[in-house]
Amino acid sequence: MNKFLPTVAVTASILLPFAASAEDRDFRVGLITPPVHVWNQEVDAMGETLGEMSDGRMSVTAFPSGQLGSEGTMLQQLQTGALDMAWLTTAELTLRVPDMSALHAPFLVTNIEDAARVLRSEEAREILDELPAATGSVGLCYAMTGMRQLLTKEPITSAEDLDGLRFRITPAPPIQTFFEMFGAAPAPMPLTQVYDALANGQIDAIDMDHESIINFGYYDHATNMMETNHHLFGMVALVSGRVWAELSAEDKVIVQEAGQKHCDQTIDRFVSEEANKLERLQAIEGISVTEDVGPEFFGDIVERWDAEWSERTPYVERLRALVASF
Numbered sequence: 001m002n003k004f005l006p007t008v009a010v011t012a013s014i015l016l017p018f019a020a021s022a023e024d025r026d027f028r029v030g031l032i033t034p035p036v037h038v039w040n041q042e043v044d045a046m047g048e049t050l051g052e053m054s055d056g057r058m059s060v061t062a063f064p065s066g067q068l069g070s071e072g073t074m075l076q077q078l079q080t081g082a083l084d085m086a087w088l089t090t091a092e093l094t095l096r097v098p099d100m101s102a103l104h105a106p107f108l109v110t111n112i113e114d115a116a117r118v119l120r121s122e123e124a125r126e127i128l129d130e131l132p133a134a135t136g137s138v139g140l141c142y143a144m145t146g147m148r149q150l151l152t153k154e155p156i157t158s159a160e161d162l163d164g165l166r167f168r169i170t171p172a173p174p175i176q177t178f179f180e181m182f183g184a185a186p187a188p189m190p191l192t193q194v195y196d197a198l199a200n201g202q203i204d205a206i207d208m209d210h211e212s213i214i215n216f217g218y219y220d221h222a223t224n225m226m227e228t229n230h231h232l233f234g235m236v237a238l239v240s241g242r243v244w245a246e247l248s249a250e251d252k253v254i255v256q257e258a259g260q261k262h263c264d265q266t267i268d269r270f271v272s273e274e275a276n277k278l279e280r281l282q283a284i285e286g287i288s289v290t291e292d293v294g295p296e297f298f299g300d301i302v303e304r305w306d307a308e309w310s311e312r313t314p315y316v317e318r319l320r321a322l323v324a325s326f
């Protein structure tokens, strides 16, 4: 009896972790967005899809609102295997994968339907292939959070009014270039800090999408919205490379297909809901929306931005050519 128990314990301690990793998986998924965001809803739905496709072996636990830290921190956690999955902005990934900056080219597209076509293109897909070497994680698919608009505390009537404004931007070099080129003072800051920074006057304006403006209520402190659609704002569903390496070939297919399904649903939802979100914003008392502000408002900024960023990545020209072919 005394001899039997330790044998069972040792056997179990050798076999159980192996059995657990081959059979059951609760994927921890990190996001910077709050539970109300479409991304978070689709991550939860992805958990259900994974459960169905794996006969209940796979599930998801989401960590929303930057609970695990900034997107940069989550990317490091993916690299070490401390985090299994994350839905991160393409903006964050530009810091490791310069080619991804081309997705943030100003006025690459001027409507959300074309943004979806870019994110579903072969060219964009190729950029995902760079992720394992550059970040230690696997990029399953793209989605997005809509097109970006300018929300300011003071009304803007000309490009000169933007001069010197402290503009919150998502930390990313290609976005920073755009704001510097029109004379603003970009203030890179994570999503989780934006509301307070607007409320306490640390910043004068923000670069943001309809979904987040509605979710966070940024119009409490900045009531002037310019409908610029100046860049698309992408997302990549990532899996830790270490976790990916542990999955069987069959489980990799399940994870890939489930991820793709919910990336696609996310894109489709943003495309179909974008106009309605604009209407909801227009209906909010006190908000003033200036529609159809095109690239001409910013002078020759597209040419200048392209000249600088074409030196850093061939995808600027490739994606411009792609969009020209639509």
Ligand code: BEZ
Binding pocket: 032, 033, 089, 145, 169, 170, 190, 191, 207, 208, 209, 212
């Ligand atoms: C942002 O940094 O502005 C952002 C990040 C994720 C979703 C939406 C917005």
